[in-house]
Amino acid sequence: MPELPDVETFRRYMDATSLHQRIEHTHVDANLLDDNVTPQLLQRRLKGQEIARTDRRGKYLFGCLSNDSRLVLHFGMTGFLRYFKSRSDAPDHTRLLVEFNNGYFLAYDCRRKLGTISIADDMDEFIRKKDLGPDALDVGRSAFEEALSGHRGAIKSTLMNQSILSGIGNVYSDEILFQARLRPDASVDDLRGNDLDRLFGAMRDVLETAVECQADPGRFPDSYLTPRREPGETCPGCGGSIEDAKISGRTTYFCPSCQKDPGEI
């Protein structure tokens, strides 16, 4: 379930392992390629180049090449990166294998093939085409309010809408709403100043904390809901019982006693 903190962790991993090495070969599973990208185009853009730096917008990771093109990875539900020395160490569901001139490899593994691999010659155009809203860790308080304004759906669905804010998925929307003490099914239209302050603060706290924890729920603070995503689990806030529900078709966990409608806190 790679969301913003997971992808940021992958970005840092790519930074730490894969920069400034000439790409000798690429092997790609064409089924994961974005529209209008062929294995030949990918090979042409990558071969002989280096990853000069990385970037991220929401759940998309950009490997910025020395020719100003970009390798763009989306991790779907099961994607991850691995850097290794021996070809035989390639993970089981490698969909993209990049071979560097120092003999090392970078693999993009995506077991369930729900991720995408793309090439972006122009990052702004890519973001426009995908209709991505501001990055959830980059957006300021006023732009956050602006992004939510005019929407009337459930808060959870709105937070998860990548064209409104990019980076938040099912798991972190639940965590943010738990920390903000807001019910996930409340309408975003009902949020007032105090609620928006709490929601914005919780969004930043949760995402920053998760990045620090390298998106590993096992390292999350005891006050977090994520490690307890089970119906009937104990709420870390009140000791009550965690409930599950479906909101916009997504399995949602929340505490009915800690989380209130807007205006009730």
Added chain:
DNA sequence: AGTACCACCTGACGGC
């Protein structure tokens, strides 16, 4: 604008 539902895809798990 929002939601409901489906499809994509694979592995884990429970029931029989």
Added chain:
DNA sequence: TGCCGTCAGGTGGTAC
């Protein structure tokens, strides 16, 4: 033992 239905959840399409 193994088959089958269900679930996981990111995205995108269609229908309402």
